[in-house]
Each structure stands twice: as C-alpha cells, then as structure tokens.
Amino acid sequence: DSGVTQTPKHLITATGQRVTLRCSPRSGDLSVYWYQQSLDQGLQFLIQYYNGEERAKGNILERFSAQQFPDLHSELNLSSLELGDSALYFCASSRWGQMDNEQFFGPGTRLTVL
Amino acid sequence: QQQVKQSPQSLIVQKGGISIINCAYENTAFDYFPWYQQFPGKGPALLIAIRPDVSEKKEGRFTISFNKSAKQFSLHIMDSQPGDSATYFCAATSNSGNTPLVFGKGTRLSVIA
Numbered sequence: 001d002s003g004v005t006q007t008p009k010h011l012i013t014a015t016g017q018r019v020t021l022r023c024s025p026r027s028g029d030l031s032v033y034w035y036q037q038s039l040d041q042g043l044q045f046l047i048q049y050y051n052g053e054e055r056a057k058g059n060i061l062e063r064f065s066a067q068q069f070p071d072l073h074s075e076l077n078l079s080s081l082e083l084g085d086s087a088l089y090f091c092a093s094s095r096w097g098q099m100d101n102e103q104f105f106g107p108g109t110r111l112t113v114l
Numbered sequence: 115q116q117q118v119k120q121s122p123q124s125l126i127v128q129k130g131g132i133s134i135i136n137c138a139y140e141n142t143a144f145d146y147f148p149w150y151q152q153f154p155g156k157g158p159a160l161l162i163a164i165r166p167d168v169s170e171k172k173e174g175r176f177t178i179s180f181n182k183s184a185k186q187f188s189l190h191i192m193d194s195q196p197g198d199s200a201t202y203f204c205a206a207t208s209n210s211g212n213t214p215l216v217f218g219k220g221t222r223l224s225v226i227a
Binding site: 002004005031033035042043044048056059081090092094097098099100101102103104105106107108 | 148157160165203211213220
C-alpha cells in the first residue's frame with residue numbers, strides 16, 4: 001500500500017458525460033501528479049500540482065481540468081467524454097524539494113466510456 | 115516524440131534466469147531514473163532508482179546499470195522468479211524527481227517454471 005488513495009476504483013459512463021476522479025496523497029506529500037495509462041499510449045503525464053498551485057502541464061486535453069484543495073487532495077474532472085478517454089487514471093504524490101524525490105502511485109481509477 | 119525508449123516489449127525468462135530490460139533517453143537534463151513494477155489491476159510501484167553520477171546500483175536481485183555517455187540504462191533481475199512476472203517501466207525525470215516522470219512503453223515479463 002503506497003498510502004495514496006483514489007476513488008472510485010471503477011467508473012462506467014456514457015459519451016458526453018462528465019466525471020470527477022479523486023485522489024488523496026500520502027501524509028506530508030505536497031505534490032500531486034495525474035497520469036493516464038492506455039494500451040496504445042502507455043503512461044502519460046497529465047498535470048502536476050504543488051501545494052494547491054498548478055506546477056506543470058502535460059498532454060492534458062482542454063476537456064480535462066484538475067485542482068488541488070487546501071487539504072491537499074486533488075480532483076481530476078473529465079468532461080464531454082469520448083470513447084477514447086477510456087483508460088486507467090493514476091494519481092501519484094511526492095514530497096517536494098528533496099533529492100531523489102520518489103513518486104508514489106495510487107491504485108488508479110479505471111474509466112470506461114460507452 | 116518519445117523521450118524514453120524501452121525494449122523489449124515482452125520477455126519470457128526461465129525461472130532462475132536473468133531478465134534484462136533496456137532503456138535509452140534523449141534529454142540530457144534528466145537526472146533521476148526510476149524503475150517501476152506494475153501488477154495487473156495495481157498502480158506502478160517504485161522498484162529501484164539511480165542518478166547519473168553512479169554507474170550501477172544494486173538492491174537484492176535487482177540491479178540498474180547506467181551509461182551516461184550512451185544515454186542508456188538497464189534493469190537486470192537476477193534469479194528471476196514467477197512472482198517477478200509483471201510489467202516493468204523505466205522512467206526519467208529532472209530536478210531530482212520534482213518534475214513529472216517520462217515513462218518508457220513498458221516491458222511485460224513472464225517468468226516460467
């Protein structure tokens with residue numbers, strides 16, 4: 001158990017809908033990352049937050065948004081869902097500013113868009 | 115543009131054998147290279163990591179070899195066991211790991227008895 005929690009574990013929805021994925025980082029971790037894992041693209045970085053502020057952006061679609069709240073949990077919002085958004089979504093967390101800063105991954109949310 | 119290239123895609127090794135997975139990177143700003151192990155239905159778990167100022171790092175049966183001039187690094191799993199059957203990802207990042215990870219495409223390892 002990495003200490004990172006994600007809910008829900010599975011999500012099945014229809015095209016055009018909007019969903020919210022939730023992540024709670026390890027105690028003491030200030031940085032949260034979201035990654036998407038699909039069969040054809042592998043693990044791709046979406047977005048990073050540090051202490052409530054957006055820190056880095058990757059290949060995140062405009063239909064997707066995220067935020068990190070004062071209690072450091074993070075939510076990833078996916079809207080106008082398409083079939084191609086079906087994937088595993090992982091949240092990872094890490095300390096900040098130290099050497100060899102490990103990222104710890106949560107168990108993921110499996111999103112299926114029908 | 116794939117910044118970290120990983121090979122092979124899949125690997126079958128006999129129990130007790132050595133599993134070798136190779137990765138190559140392009141960005142010379144990368145300074146932290148972790149390997150992750152992922153079992154079906156689980157999130158990636160950190161296995162072992164290395165910095166470019168070290169040519170080799172060993173933890174138990176797992177060893178990373180690093181060639182800075184060639185921009186290549188590899189994972190060796192000694193005495194491979196069926197329980198090692200999983201997907202392995204190499205990754206790279208800069209700023210000592212305080213930036214997002216760039217992953218290789220993964221290697222599916224099967225260790226057969």
